[in-house]
Amino acid sequence: MAVVEPIAVLHEEMTGWRRDLHAHPELGFEEQRTSDFVAAQLQAFGIEVHRGIGRTGVVGVLRAGSARRGIGLRADMDCLPIQEENTFGYKSKHSGRMHACGHDGHTTMLLGTAKYLAATKNFDGTVNFIFQPAEEGLGGAKAMVADGLFRRFPCEAIFGMHNRPGMPLGHFAVRSGPMMAGGAFFDIDIEGRGAHGARPEAGVDSVLVAAHVTAALQSIVARNVRPVDTAVLSVTQIHGGNAYNVIPQTARLSGTVRAFSNEVMELIGRNLARVAEGVAAGFGAKAKSDFRVIFPPTVNDPREADYAAGICAEIVGAERVKRDPALIMASEDFSFMLNEVPGCYINIGNGDGTDGGGACEVHNPAYDFNDKALPYGASFFARLVEKRLART
Ligand SMILES: [Zn+2]
Numbered sequence: 001m002a003v004v005e006p007i008a009v010l011h012e013e014m015t016g017w018r019r020d021l022h023a024h025p026e027l028g029f030e031e032q033r034t035s036d037f038v039a040a041q042l043q044a045f046g047i048e049v050h051r052g053i054g055r056t057g058v059v060g061v062l063r064a065g066s067a068r069r070g071i072g073l074r075a076d077m078d079c080l081p082i083q084e085e086n087t088f089g090y091k092s093k094h095s096g097r098m099h100a101c102g103h104d105g106h107t108t109m110l111l112g113t114a115k116y117l118a119a120t121k122n123f124d125g126t127v128n129f130i131f132q133p134a135e136e137g138l139g140g141a142k143a144m145v146a147d148g149l150f151r152r153f154p155c156e157a158i159f160g161m162h163n164r165p166g167m168p169l170g171h172f173a174v175r176s177g178p179m180m181a182g183g184a185f186f187d188i189d190i191e192g193r194g195a196h197g198a199r200p201e202a203g204v205d206s207v208l209v210a211a212h213v214t215a216a217l218q219s220i221v222a223r224n225v226r227p228v229d230t231a232v233l234s235v236t237q238i239h240g241g242n243a244y245n246v247i248p249q250t251a252r253l254s255g256t257v258r259a260f261s262n263e264v265m266e267l268i269g270r271n272l273a274r275v276a277e278g279v280a281a282g283f284g285a286k287a288k289s290d291f292r293v294i295f296p297p298t299v300n301d302p303r304e305a306d307y308a309a310g311i312c313a314e315i316v317g318a319e320r321v322k323r324d325p326a327l328i329m330a331s332e333d334f335s336f337m338l339n340e341v342p343g344c345y346i347n348i349g350n351g352d353g354t355d356g357g358g359a360c361e362v363h364n365p366a367y368d369f370n371d372k373a374l375p376y377g378a379s380f381f382a383r384l385v386e387k388r389l390a391r392t
C-alpha cells in the first residue's frame with residue numbers, strides 16, 4: 001500500500017495551493033484571505049461550509065451514507081511574525097510575516113483530503129474538516145472549542161498532524177499518551193516596605209525576598225513533583241528597584257512552567273503560590289502569585305494513537321512509523337481539542353535534507369514546508385476516514 005492514488009494525482013494542484021498560501025501568510029485571528037481561500041475551495045468541492053467559528057476558523061462538513069458517527073480532522077492556518085529569508089518565487093509577499101511553521105502545508109493537506117473524499121464519498125458518516133486560526137500562542141483552538149465546535153460538529157475522535165523537519169519524507173512518528181508539554185506563565189508580586197538603602201532595619205527588603213523565593217521555587221520540581229514525571233520551572237525575569245540607595249517596596253518575579261500532565265501542572269501552580277507566600281511571610285513581606293496555563297499538555301489517547309499508527313503503516317510501511325519518539329518540550333494548542341475529545345496528534349516527516357530539503361527547523365527564516373510531503377499527509381487523513389467510517 002502506498003499513497004492514495006487519486007491523491008497522488010492531486011499533487012500538482014496541492015502544490016499550487018500550498019505556494020499560494022505560503023506567499024500570503026497571515027497572523028493568528030487575521031486569517032481573512034486564508035479562510036476565504038479555504039471556504040471557497042471547500043464550497044467548490046461541494047462541502048457544507050461554516051465560518052466564523054473561533055473568529056477566523058472554518059469548518060467543512062461532509063456527509064456520506066446514513067451513519068451518525070462523526071470524526072474531526074484539524075489543520076492550522078496562521079503564520080509567524082518573521083521576515084522570510086527565502087528567495088524563491090513564492091516567498092512571502094507580506095513584510096514581517098512568514099509561514100515558518102508549515103501551517104500552509106497542513107492546510108493544503110487537509111484541503112487535498114477534502115477534495116478527494118468529496119469526490120469519492122467512500123465512507124459512512126460525517127467528516128468535519130476543522131481549519132483553525134491562531135495556533136501560535138493566541139489560543140485559536142480554545143476559541144473554536146468555546147464557540148461550540150464539538151457541540152455543533154460532534155466528533156467521536158479528532159486527529160491532526162504537524163510536519164517535522166529532519167525526519168525523512170514518507171515517515172511518520174506517533175506517540176501514545178503525553179507527547180508535547182503544557183506551558184504556563186507566572187508572575188509573583190512581592191510587597192515589602194521601602195526604606196533608605198543605608199537603613200534596612202526600617203524596611204522589608206523586597207529584593208532579598210525575591211531572591212529567596214527564586215531559590216525556593218526550584219524545590220518544587222525537585223521535591224514536590226515525582227521524579228518519574230517530567231517538568232521544568234524557570235524564573236526568567238526579576239524586576240525591582242531603580243535607585244542605588246533605595247530598598248524598593250515591591251519586586252516582581254516572572255517565569256514559565258512546562259509539564260506533561262494537567263495534574264503536574266496544577267500541582268506546580270498550587271505549590272508555587274504556597275512557597276511564594278510562605279517564604280515572603282517569613283521575611284515579613286507579602287507575595288501574590290498569578291499562574292496561567294497557556295497550553296495544556298498534548299496527550300494522545302493510546303487507542304487512537306495505535307489506530308493512527310496503523311493507518312500510517314498502511315501508507316508507508318510499519319518500518320517508517322516511529323512509535324516511541326522522544327517527548328517534545330514545546331507546546332501545541334491542538335491540546336485544547338484533545339482535552340475535549342479523544343484523538344491523536346502525529347508528526348509527518350518534512351525531509352532530512354537528502355531529498356529536496358525540508359531539514360531547516362520550524363520558526364527559522366529559511367524554513368519551507370516540503371511539498372513532497374503533501375500526498376503522504378493527505379493520504380493519511382483520507383485512509384483514516386475510509387477505514388474508521390467504513391461502509392458496512
Ligand atoms: Zn510553530
Ligand SMILES: [Zn+2]
Pocket residue numbers: 101102103135162
Ligand atoms: Zn506549527
